[in-house]
Amino acid sequence: MKKSSISCGQQDFSSVLELSLELTKNYDHIPLCYIHTYGCAQNVSDSEKIMGLMKECGYSFTDKVENADLIIFNTCAIRENAEAKVFGNIGELKRLKENNKNLVIAVCGCMTQQKHIADRIMESYHQVDIVFGTYGAEKLPQMILDVLRENKRVFAICENGDLMSESLRQLRSDKIKASIPIMYGCNNFCSYCIVPYVRGRERSRELDAVYEEAKSLVEQGCKEITLLGQNVNSYSYGFVELLKKINSIDGDFRIRFLSSHPKDASKELIDAIIDLPKVAKHLHLPLQSGCDEILSAMNRRYTTNDYMRIVSYARERKPDFSFSSDIIVGFPGESYEQFCQTKEFLREVKFDNIFSYVYSRRSGTKAAELRDNISDSQKGLWLRELILDQRETATNWLSRFVGMTLVVLPDMEGRTGEGWLAGKSDENIIVEFKGGKSLIGQFVRVKITKAMNWALLGEIDK
Ligand code: SAH
Ligand code: SF4
Ligand code: F3S
Secondary structure: OOOOEEOOOOOOOOOOOHHHHHHHHHOOOOOOOEEEHHHHHHHHHHHHHHHHHHOOOOEEEOOOOOHEEEEEEOOOOOOOOHHHHHHHHHHHHHHHHHOOEEEEEEEEEEOOHHHHHHHHHHOOOOOOOOOEEEOOOHHHHHHHHHHHOOOEEEEEEOOOOOOOOOOOOOOOOOEEEEEEEEEOOOOOOOOOOOHHHOOOOOOOOOOHHHHHHHHHHHHHHOEEEEEEEEOHEEEEEEHHHHHHHOOOOOOOOOEEEOOOOOHHHOOHHHHHHOOOOOOOOOEOOOOOOOOOHHHHHHHOOOHHHHHHHHHHHHHOOOOOOOEEHHHEEEHHHHHHHHHHHHHHHHHHHHHOOOEEEEEEOOOOOHHHHOOOOHHHHHHHHHHHHHHHHHHHHHHHHHHHHHHEEEEEEEEEEOOOOOEEEEEEEOOOEEEEEEHHHHOEEEHHHHHHHEEEOOOOOEOOOO
């Protein structure tokens, strides 16, 4: 098979329809696409755009990889184990490729935006036909055609571009909950993090474009809209303004957003969460560490005091205010004592939920150059310790809701038993209660009867 690198601007066809006809004539059936998305909500939203494009090109979708004519892996680079999983899964595709010469395999996203990864796939994973990064997805149909017609491999890693261009519309499979990207990229360069290198600098979408998209989703019956960005508070046209504008849309729905950076989290943001009725009463505010020296080495640009000021303001205004967070355990040079400061700080803040990870070295980042003398297995023990501690805090803290009525949007059957439903409350807490499946996708008022460490149990409030 020939190797090739195409330039980022190449496109032979003037309309998607023309391209679609060219593509589908390679098959005697409706071609099927299988897409596996790794990583965060941003990637899920990008995959929905890719699916929208492939649908326009005449493809249908399958969740059985062995039935696919086109396999797409949209990858994540945030931690080493995320990358290892992708390589493992690509390896398994070799067998499918041997059985079906017409199968096209594409790998894209944050992982392949890194040159050393794209090179490794080029050299060692010949079953992969197409590699692109976080830019240029709109050229995927053209790339597929090049593979099918000319039997060549296409590597198209662009350094910049209009990420997931505005022209691509998301194909959303979930009609109840939808996400809208409001900005792409990140300018923060936290010293451990690969995102600014693979997603480029911050670019915000126009406020009106986001508003119109939200309005149309609500008109189609969507009940929960999540606004996405690596740091939504630095949305160029004013994040609180955007919240107000979306809050003014008529309809029964709620607004969530991900993620906020503590250095930019303002009192106005807390006020907006508390005062705007459609904004869910919860803030995911990644802390990363509860030790000031480590925060500084991480280049987070806030102290534990700054963080606590936000928490205190929120809890003065609303004592049961719900926070969740992300924590990294075992940053290079972190001592056990410094780790214990994080554990202690989590107890003070009282988070309902945390996502915690062992630090993973990302080549190209500042922290990758630091000396690290604690083993991964030791860090794994610290992580366990933190999780157990947090579980205890959460169980106690979640009990503040017992006796209260929360608004829940059930979206699946519950784990508790037959006839139970599960969904998130406004406070972003999993609530399970007994109810008929017809309630799925509707807001339900649930009176809380019991707190566990992972969820609340309750009954419908009549
Ligand atoms: N922009 C978001 C986070 C995106 S990444 C924010 O700043 O909140 C999601 C989480 O992955 C981060 O909050 C961090 O806790 C974790 N993470 C990022 N890089 C990591 C690394 N190198 N090792 C371990 N965890 C990491
Ligand atoms: Fe990474 Fe920091 Fe940007 Fe979040 S804010 S994506 S952790 S660099
Ligand atoms: Fe992963 Fe890229 Fe998201 S690195 S966490 S998929 S922005």
